[in-house]
Amino acid sequence: MESAESPSQPEVSMNSGNAEEAVRPELTSEEKEAKENEWREELIKTEEEVNTLKQVLASKQKRVTDLRRLLGIGIVSKISKDVNQGISRLSESEVVMKANTALKTAGEKN
Secondary structure (H helix, E strand, O other), rough: OOOOOOOOOOOOOOOOOHHHOOOOOOOOOHHHHHHHHHHHHHHHHHHHHHHHHHHHHHHHHHHHHHHHHOOOOOOHHHHHHHHHHHHHHOOOHHHHHHHHHHEEEEEEEO
């Protein structure tokens, strides 16, 4: 990953997505440098916002885990519920119902 100061960075504003705000060759070196500084500042701000959101998300995930534990909803109970739902769906499926009917019919013939 290239550093923010790399001259090979894309010359497009990420704020508006407008290609017209790109650093153009006709800009002076001072204007280009000012634009790059603006982008660096925006990058720093955006990275800080991302880190804040990650912290908030981690906090919320911990709260969900705590609430599930308090309610007795753990991994085992979740897996058990999922397995039971799968068995229920399977037993209600048309294929299984036809197989049961065929087995009953075969049992009655014997």
